Amino acid sequence: MSTLILALGNELMKDDGVGLKVGRILADKGYNVVEIGTDIFRLQRYYNGEEKIIIVDAILTDKYKPGEMIHLKGEEVFEKLKAEIRSAHFMGAIDGLKLLMALDERLAKAEIHFVGIVAKEIGLGTELSEEIKSNIPNIIKVIENIVG
């Protein structure tokens, strides 16, 4: 199944950059990765009918420890995140994704995955927290398993 990995985040805001950093590692390993930053609409230019979309992003939550991951799939992505997923910009990434799905039948049929990595600190800086750094090999493995 063809796969596109979307790396979201801002690498100048400490752990908010984890999606981009994980995305670059995966790109170096030969996976099909697009750095979206904070603009989900860029997906439209790079989407070539891939059947699986994996969104990688930082999340903030008290339910899990920094560095841990959540993996949501299909409708769960839209149900659980709803308006909670926020970009710095005008629309949440999920709302933006839904809009793009409404415009492109192929994307509407794609299998959507969300891998959220729990951030410890979102603030000015380029370094990831130790908790996240040490878990990156595991995060990569999980995403590689999702790619299949």
Add this chain to the structure above:
Amino acid sequence: MYIPITVDHIARVEGKGGIEIVTSDEGVKEVKLNIIEGPRFFEAITLDKKLEEALAIYPRVCSFCSAAHKLTAVEAAEKAIGFTPRPEIQDLRDLLYIGDMIESHALHLYLLVLPDYLGYSNPLAMVDKYRKEIEYAMTLKNIGSKIIDYLGSRAIHQENAILGGFGKLPTRAQFEELKKELKEALPLAEYTVELFSKLEQYEEVTDDEMVHMAVKPRNGVYGIYGDYIKVSDGFEFPVEDYKKHIVEKVVEHSFAKHSFYKGKPFMVGAISRIVNNADLLYGKAKELYTQYKDLLRYNNCFANNFAQAIELVYFIERAIDLIDDTLAKWPIKERDEVEIRDGFGVSITEAPRGLLVYALEVKDGRVNYADIITPTAMNLAIMERHVRMMAEKHWQDDPEKLKLLAEMAVRAYDPCISCSVHVVRL
């Protein structure tokens, strides 16, 4: 009795901001635009960094306007070290910047502004009935994005625009591809003008004291770069004097400073460019400007939406001309050697939302001082004034109606309140 009307989070603007309107039996008591996103400190993070490293950081201030931040920072740095790019390199920087302009205006007009007028809460809700408009928005956005991609080398946070020129240039075939797609996009931009000419500009915010600031374009062509700032009261000043005329003040309720000119709020953005430089428009955009001149009112912030529509046409035509000029000079050397010397440089350019200031001091190859003022920071004070005007007209109406109108006034400025954080909360 005091009644607070609060919009905790202004939807469909870029960043996090809120509006607080307090009314009593007598009328509006207080209006505040609360900027609740943290301040950015991008100036601080680049201090003492090597100049080239700092120039790689500045575009990350905003993934939407990354070309604007990158190119303004590069020009400030080149002025600081005493380097002037060749005209053909400057043309290509204009073209890259125009990519930002097209992308940003298309998204703002169709996905942020239009839902208000058509009675929808968001563009997703519009898609069944107004699919064509959403598709036009994406086509226009995508051509802007493609220009950025080809000249900036990356979709976001371009690395390709560097001191002295570009790391590499697109191929001749890529330029021709861009030209073809720009030509195809032109009718869509003209449709945008027609569509937005029918939308209401709210009389409630008519403000005859409005003052507009814009770059006085270099070489007499309506555009982005210049060495002087024009003010609609007839005053002009060199960009190096910006601190004398754009005075920033800290306000209690906002993380962002407010900006004043001669002690009063002022506006920057598409309508400010039109007010100051309409005589420099040409081609189809000039025709449309002449046809719809009455809608491009200096005294109404809602005219900014229509001004952006006119600019969509202008910048598409301008991009085609720049590509023609480039191809006529082809092949072009991508960059010249630069020598990094000590110095101080100021660049003020026209970002999609208005004036963007970068002032950089370079010492021993490193950034010794940096000052950045974004267009939204400049507009905050006047934005607040216009929300107050809207509130004074509608304070006795249904609070939901007032909330919507106040938000629409803010959205007309196309604010980018903060572009630095994006997180998911569970």
